[in-house]
Amino acid sequence: MTLCPRCAHDAVGRLATSPVPGVWDVLQCRRCRYTWRTTEPARRTRRDAYPDVFKLTADDLAAALEVPAVPRCAPRPDEARQRPGRRDPLRGAADSGVRGVRPARVTSPNRP
16 A cells, blocks of 8 residues: 555555556645655655655644645747737637736837
8 A cells, every 4th residue: 555655645546657557657645635756766755754844744734724726827839929809810719818917018129
C-alpha cells in the first residue's frame, strides 16, 4: 500500500502512467492533493524520508483556510494578436477579449 509522503493518507490514486510500460507513474493523494512521480527521490516519495517541515496532519488540512486558486492561463500568442471586437476567422465568432480588462495602450516615442 502506498501512503502519501506529505499527509500519510492511504488513498492514493494514479493520475498518469509512462508511455513506456513500467517506467513511471504519477500518483496523487486524495486528501491533500500532493502529486509525485514514482521516479523521484525518496525525499519526495516516501513518508519516512519526506522533510518534517512540509509534513501535514489531518488537523492541519482541516484548519487550512482555503486551497489557493489556480490563476487563468495567459492567452496563446495567436490569441493575443486578436483585438477585442475583431472577428476571429478560426472561430467564426467575435472575440471580445477578457471581460473587464482593457488592453494596454502602446505608444511609440515618435507619436503621442
